[in-house]
Amino acid sequence: MIKDLNNICNQKVFEKLFNIHAKDLRRFLFFKTQDMDTAEDILQDAFIKLWDNCNNVNPEKAKSFLFTVAKNMFFNYKKHEKVVMNHQKRTLKSSNYETPEYLLVEKEFLVKIEEAIAALPDKQKEVFLLSRMEKKKYKEIAEILGISVKAVEKRMHLALLEMKEKIGNV
Amino acid sequence: MRENLTKEEESFLAKWLDGTISDATLKELVSEQDFIDYKKIKNGLELLNELNRPVAPSFNTLYNSIHKKRNFKNTQASFKWGLSIAASILVVLGCYFAFNFEEITHETSYAEQKTISLPDGSEVVLNAKSAINFTEKDWRNNRTILLKGEAFFKVKKGSTFSVQTPNGLVTVLGTQFNIKDTDTFFEVVCYEGKVSVTNNKKEHVLSPGNAIRKIDGKDSEKHDKENSLPSWLNGESSFVSVPLKYVILELEKQYNIQIDAHRIDDSIIFTGSFSNKDLKLALVSVFKTMDIQYIKEKNGVLSLE
Numbered sequence: 001m002i003k004d005l006n007n008i009c010n011q012k013v014f015e016k017l018f019n020i021h022a023k024d025l026r027r028f029l030f031f032k033t034q035d036m037d038t039a040e041d042i043l044q045d046a047f048i049k050l051w052d053n054c055n056n057v058n059p060e061k062a063k064s065f066l067f068t069v070a071k072n073m074f075f076n077y078k079k080h081e082k083v084v085m086n087h088q089k090r091t092l093k094s095s096n097y098e099t100p101e102y103l104l105v106e107k108e109f110l111v112k113i114e115e116a117i118a119a120l121p122d123k124q125k126e127v128f129l130l131s132r133m134e135k136k137k138y139k140e141i142a143e144i145l146g147i148s149v150k151a152v153e154k155r156m157h158l159a160l161l162e163m164k165e166k167i168g169n170v
Numbered sequence: 171m172r173e174n175l176t177k178e179e180e181s182f183l184a185k186w187l188d189g190t191i192s193d194a195t196l197k198e199l200v201s202e203q204d205f206i207d208y209k210k211i212k213n214g215l216e217l218l219n220e221l222n223r224p225v226a227p228s229f230n231t232l233y234n235s236i237h238k239k240r241n242f243k244n245t246q247a248s249f250k251w252g253l254s255i256a257a258s259i260l261v262v263l264g265c266y267f268a269f270n271f272e273e274i275t276h277e278t279s280y281a282e283q284k285t286i287s288l289p290d291g292s293e294v295v296l297n298a299k300s301a302i303n304f305t306e307k308d309w310r311n312n313r314t315i316l317l318k319g320e321a322f323f324k325v326k327k328g329s330t331f332s333v334q335t336p337n338g339l340v341t342v343l344g345t346q347f348n349i350k351d352t353d354t355f356f357e358v359v360c361y362e363g364k365v366s367v368t369n370n371k372k373e374h375v376l377s378p379g380n381a382i383r384k385i386d387g388k389d390s391e392k393h394d395k396e397n398s399l400p401s402w403l404n405g406e407s408s409f410v411s412v413p414l415k416y417v418i419l420e421l422e423k424q425y426n427i428q429i430d431a432h433r434i435d436d437s438i439i440f441t442g443s444f445s446n447k448d449l450k451l452a453l454v455s456v457f458k459t460m461d462i463q464y465i466k467e468k469n470g471v472l473s474l475e
Contacts (some may be wrong), residue, residue, distance in 0.1 A: 018225065018232070020314075022229070023225055026221065030220075036220055044232050047232050048236060060329060110217065110218055111371070113211060113215065113218060115370075116387065117387075118354055118386070119388075132215050137188075153181035153185065156184035157180055157181045157184045160187065161183065163211060164208060
């Protein structure tokens with residue numbers, strides 16, 4: 001086993017790099033592809049490429065290596081998608097663009113949501129994060145905080161109202 | 171069900187988020203535009219969750235595909251990589267725990283300051299009620315610290331030095347800088363060298379004298395500081411255009427006191443400083459100038475009017 005801590009071929013170094021960069025890279029790729037599965041696929045391929053080149057890449061340069069490789073992979077994926085689309089003679093995409101189901105999710109919008117959550121009054125924020133991020137049921141939240149389920153629901157309601165107000169016209 | 175859900179019901183949004191009431195029901199309760207907005211926020215929240223989910227399963231997949239490719243650079247390493255899938259997952263878990271066990275934590279309590287030397291000779295000065303956490307192993311190549319609260323850093327030249335806080339990531343090569351990060355208050359000041367601050371996926375580069383801060387979820391703002399060192403290192407807390415509630419929080423941290431501010435508007439802006447060594451003087455310098463009365467209650471709480 002390679003012991004050199006400055007070499008990506010060292011399994012531990014490789015894993016550490018994954019833990020540091022995977023989330024950011026996945027996020028970056030999601031905003032490009034607008035699709036979680038594709039983002040995950042490219043993420044995997046980019047790290048495989050890093051492993052293949054582990055002797056040639058300095059750990060400090062790993063981040064820019066990963067993002068550059070991922071960007072190129074994304075362009076190739078787009079090119080391929082275009083070819084497929086042309087081949088199908090644009091029979092696709094008849095979905096209604098007016099419905100909220102059709103959403104191009106922009107980074108800025110998610111940032112706005114994050115900021116709106118951060119700006120909530122503490123009591124609402126606490127309930128909101130437990131419910132939306134920790135996926136706790138209202139009943140569980142009520143038990144954790146020692147308040148009634150009604151109170152939890154009220155805070156949730158107010159929190160969403162406030163967030164919409166803050167985010168404005170989405 | 172639908173008949174019961176009148177507009178007076180003040181929790182229908184909670185029920186909708188929870189899935190207890192349907193999209194169709196919500197559409198009847200709010201305007202069409204509102205419905206679209208709520209739906210977008212709900213989708214956005216789900217997406218945020220997706221984007222924040224742990225990367226460990228993803229690493230296992232990667233591990234297995236590398237294993238299948240048999241693309242090994244080193245015969246000894248290939249022995250490790252060549253183990254069965256079940257064993258490889260164990261190895262991954264093992265590494266994970268090994269890393270975790272070597273974490274070092276330093277914490278300060280109320281009114282306490284602490285200077286910590288890092289393995290490479292860099293220095294961290296922790297202000298009151300703050301904590302850092304780092305892994306000593308492989309420090310020279312991976313200088314990463316987790317910080318909660320406020321600290322001043324003197325970094326020796328070397329590999330990238332990163333400080334991760336709940337509100338952002340700060341990276342440098344060798345320099346002096348100060349970070350303050352409490353729930354909704356995030357400020358980084360650069361005193362020497364260059365500092366890169368990433369928050370909300372935006373990167374800002376600070377030069378000496380530059381500072382960046384973000385309060386209450388508002389946009390980040392850049393400003394300049396003239397001092398050559400953070401004032402708290404000399405026993406003083408100073409503020410420039412900061413909402414009063416953060417000044418009160420700092421008073422509580424520095425003196426381990428409780429302050430009741432519910433009778434005053436704590437969002438008013440304060441510029442000035444207070445001593446961290448003399449409570450009486452500190453209270454005068456903050457509240458007299460703002461024309462706020464303070465009374466010590468029987469239970470020790472300081473209440474403001």
